[in-house]
Amino acid sequence: MEIQTQYHGVQVISNEEIIDFPNGLPGFVDETAFVMLPLPENEVFQILQSCQTPSLAFVVTNPFHYFTDYDFALEENTLHSLHIKTEKDVLVYTILTVETPFERTTANLQGPIIVNVRTRKGKQVILSDDKYKTKHALFQEQANVKE
Incomplete structure (x- = not known):
């Protein structure tokens, strides 16, 4: 299927590549x-792209x-809802807030994205x-640099 994306233009993806977030993401x-x-x-770095909203x-x-x-x-209900059986099933991602300059970019460690690679189910x-906060300096040595 073809999807329009934010950063890559039109992309052809297969159903096997889609990650299903049954409850969406917080706020989405x-x-x-x-x-x-x-x-x-x-x-x-990768892009977590919605298949519905370019x-x-x-x-x-x-x-x-x-x-x-x-x-x-992970809480038991998360393990159950994502059908996680072993650690090998799990990939963890963090959403970045990209700043200019890039060295000021932060990571949301309070809300990790969990993906079961076997079932292709995900949850934030x-x-x-x-x-853990929503904004941790990605580049620790740059965190104390003043403008």
Whole structure:
């Protein structure tokens, strides 16, 4: 099927590439079908693109690449709703707020995106651990640089 995207123009995707978010995303409850699109010449960042709304796309990354001590446990209802049986089923992404300059970009560690790679089901979970916020400096050494 063809979809119009925010950053990649028209893309042809297969049904097997679609990630089903049965409850949508917080703030976007009607957006239930997304696809992960790579950024050319970049293996670290991807685009989580809505299949329904071309202008709805999030820049995401694997949070463990930048935050090696990031750790949380999924609640039982999340494991059940996503049909997660083992850790190998799970991919974790964090949504980025891209800033200019890029070194000021932040990551939402409070609301990770959880995807079951086996069933292609996803969910954004909201962590109750108060050490995680919606805006963590992606580049720690740049966090203290003044304008």
